[in-house]
Amino acid sequence: MAREFTSVGVVGLGTMGAGIVEVFARNGVDVVAVEISEAALERGRANLTGSTDRAVAKGKLAEADRDALLGRVNFQVGLAALHAVDLVIEAVPERLDLKQRLFAELDRVCKPEAILATNTSSLSVTEISVATTRPNQVIGIHFFNPAPVMKLVEVVRTVVTSADVVADVEALCARLGKVDVTINDRAGFIANALLFGYLNNAVGMLEARYASREDIDAAMKLGCGLPMGPLALMDLIGLDTAYEILDTMYRRGGRDRRHAPVPLIKQMVTAGLLGRKSGRGFYTYERPGSPKVVPDEQTPVATEAALVDGARAIAKIGIVGSGTMATGIIEVFARAGYEVVSVTRGAEKSAKVREAVKTSLNKGVVRGKLSEADRDAVLGRITWSASLEHLADVDLVVEAVVEELSVKKALFASLDEICKPGVVLATTTSSLPVIDLAMATQRPADVIGLHFFNPAPVMPLVEIVRTIRTSAETTATARAVCAELGKTGVVCGDRSGFIVNALLFPYLNDAVKMLEASYSTADDIDHAMKLGCGYPMGPFELLDVVGLDAALAIQRELYLELREPGFAPAPLLEHLVTAGYLGYKSGRGFRDHTHR
Numbered sequence: 001m002a003r004e005f006t007s008v009g010v011v012g013l014g015t016m017g018a019g020i021v022e023v024f025a026r027n028g029v030d031v032v033a034v035e036i037s038e039a040a041l042e043r044g045r046a047n048l049t050g051s052t053d054r055a056v057a058k059g060k061l062a063e064a065d066r067d068a069l070l071g072r073v074n075f076q077v078g079l080a081a082l083h084a085v086d087l088v089i090e091a092v093p094e095r096l097d098l099k100q101r102l103f104a105e106l107d108r109v110c111k112p113e114a115i116l117a118t119n120t121s122s123l124s125v126t127e128i129s130v131a132t133t134r135p136n137q138v139i140g141i142h143f144f145n146p147a148p149v150m151k152l153v154e155v156v157r158t159v160v161t162s163a164d165v166v167a168d169v170e171a172l173c174a175r176l177g178k179v180d181v182t183i184n185d186r187a188g189f190i191a192n193a194l195l196f197g198y199l200n201n202a203v204g205m206l207e208a209r210y211a212s213r214e215d216i217d218a219a220m221k222l223g224c225g226l227p228m229g230p231l232a233l234m235d236l237i238g239l240d241t242a243y244e245i246l247d248t249m250y251r252r253g254g255r256d257r258r259h260a261p262v263p264l265i266k267q268m269v270t271a272g273l274l275g276r277k278s279g280r281g282f283y284t285y286e287r288p289g290s291p292k293v294v295p296d297e298q299t300p301v302a303t304e305a306a307l308v309d310g311a312r313a314i315a316k317i318g319i320v321g322s323g324t325m326a327t328g329i330i331e332v333f334a335r336a337g338y339e340v341v342s343v344t345r346g347a348e349k350s351a352k353v354r355e356a357v358k359t360s361l362n363k364g365v366v367r368g369k370l371s372e373a374d375r376d377a378v379l380g381r382i383t384w385s386a387s388l389e390h391l392a393d394v395d396l397v398v399e400a401v402v403e404e405l406s407v408k409k410a411l412f413a414s415l416d417e418i419c420k421p422g423v424v425l426a427t428t429t430s431s432l433p434v435i436d437l438a439m440a441t442q443r444p445a446d447v448i449g450l451h452f453f454n455p456a457p458v459m460p461l462v463e464i465v466r467t468i469r470t471s472a473e474t475t476a477t478a479r480a481v482c483a484e485l486g487k488t489g490v491v492c493g494d495r496s497g498f499i500v501n502a503l504l505f506p507y508l509n510d511a512v513k514m515l516e517a518s519y520s521t522a523d524d525i526d527h528a529m530k531l532g533c534g535y536p537m538g539p540f541e542l543l544d545v546v547g548l549d550a551a552l553a554i555q556r557e558l559y560l561e562l563r564e565p566g567f568a569p570a571p572l573l574e575h576l577v578t579a580g581y582l583g584y585k586s587g588r589g590f591r592d593h594t595h596r
């Protein structure tokens with residue numbers, strides 16, 4: 001029989017504590033909610049009522065239920081009020097000395113059979129537990145932000161946590177409607193160990209002015225389907241908390257430089273820019289605690305006039321290539337009303353691409369998204385050719401041929417000879433340096449990257465890659481064209497992986513390393529990222545879709561260009577590729593797909 005928890009205590013009513021109180025009270029558990037001072041208690045109460053009021057306003061909680069929920073919470077200053085509770089969860093700031101002192105005090109105040117839990121994200125639960133006389137009753141219960149919304153709880157057992165306590169806490173999580181993964185005590189557990197290197201990397205991009213905050217966030221949301229971008233997430237987590245988590249992970253997790261907090265984070269914390277809770281972090285919020293972003297001096301002007309400012313007029317597009325990307329891009333441009341010249345290496349290939357575009361458009365007709373007349377008009381805008389000479393009068397060329405530097409360079413040299421002056425020459429490369437292609441021409445200022453995502457007609461993102469020679473006019477033209485296509489164009493520098501791949505693949509590689517270290521299972525790791533962080537797919541699901549060989553190739557490029565030791569491809573990934581386990585396309589990757 002699992003233990004009944006009729007009354008629990010929550011210590012610290014900040015970002016996490018207030019949410020944890022709400023989770024318990026919503027599920028009929030009485031809560032003693034404790035803060036350090038009257039002022040902090042009032043802030044904690046406001047955090048809770050703010051959240052429940054928003055739930056009522058959204059129709060997710062009835063007013064009577066909100067009142068009953070709040071009626072279950074007993075707000076108190078000081079730990080003495082916790083003497084009768086069955087379980088305490090601590091959510092005070094992420095500092096070991098603070099938590100150890102708190103646990104020593106809780107040990108004195110709470111009844112002997114009470115379980116003492118920490119919501120720490122990165123500190124050692126074991127080190128916290130030894131501050132008490134009951135380390136076997138100390139456990140980690142790691143909720144995710146916002147606690148009332150995110151389904152995952154990481155239950156962290158130490159080597160001395162008793163099996164009964166683990167089982168009781170697991171049963172409690174189920175009662176709260178949460179999904180738990182039970183794991184050993186390691187820095188960052190599953191989700192944060194995979195998340196924080198990525199967040200820190202994203203802040204590093206901003207600090208290096210590699211891309212703007214809006215573009216970094218839009219890239220990850222639109223390119224990977226994440227619920228929020230990394231900088232918006234940092235604001236939600238709180239920059240002070242994020243700093244402490246990174247710092248602890250750096251020290252506990254083998255001094256991986258990728259966890260050494262990017263200096264900008266510390267500067268922002270010192271300046272009081274803590275994120276949503278202080279009303280300003282990477283973004284500015286309506287008021288402290290509000291989720292609503294308001295414009296500030298960094299907000300780009302999004303008017304149509306600003307978008308086309310300095311852009312060249314583009315009417316006719318040349319698209320070179322006959323693969324998946326070229327096919328999708330031809331469709332995207334022709335559907336947006338541009339006149340398109342498709343150039344392939346022969347009539348046979350042209351016929352193949354033409355069929356593929358037709359098939360895709362026909363699907364749109366069947367689904368009622370396109371009329372037959374529109375389909376015919378789209379096809380009527382495309383000219384099929386096997387000669388680059390037909391690109392003499394286009395305004396923009398998009399190159400989407402095989403990912404080989406020599407081939408692309410030769411093509412750019414030819415385009416330079418054939419195309420009229422003032423043409424924008426774009427490459428869809430996902431891994432080659434755009435500057436190499438620019439320098440194959442006599443007009444590097446006109447060369448830019450337009451990195452579409454697969455399938456191009458569906459994916460809303462385009463990375464606009466400018467080199468150190470790309471002119472402002474060319475960049476403005478690329479932006480205007482993306483807007484015309486109905487895509488979000490994000491501007492970034494000419495570095496391996498651009499924004500999306502540079503942030504995504506190291507995270508996937510880290511997941512493989514975690515699996516390889518037998519810390520957790522592929523299922524639990526996938527669960528943790530989906531239910532704890534709201535990712536649409538777990539890392540192993542995604543790797544099987546992307547293809548392990550493609551992932552390995554990208555990871556190698558990142559490692560070679562950036563020389564970051566933490567980017568070294570996971571040996572397990574290399575072995576799976578060598579073994580021919582490439583994911584869905586080969587029937588087996590991290591999972592077996594042959595029987596599905």
Ligand SMILES: NC(=O)c1ccc[n+]([C@@H]2O[C@H](COP(=O)([O-])OP(=O)(O)OC[C@H]3O[C@@H](n4cnc5c(N)ncnc54)[C@H](O)[C@@H]3O)[C@@H](O)[C@H]2O)c1
Pocket residue numbers: 011012013014015016017034035036040044090091092093094095102119120121122142143144145236237238241245277
């Ligand atoms: N922010 C997140 O996204 C997140 C997610 C999961 C876990 N966590 C973890 O939760 C814990 C709390 O983080 P947070 O982001 O909620 O911090 P926070 O700064 O928002 O809140 C901490 C609260 O603790 C109170 N406090 C400080 N000392 C106290 C004491 N001695 N007694 C009682 N209350 C005290 C403060 O007044 C404050 O209200 C940390 O261990 C953090 O790592 C945070």
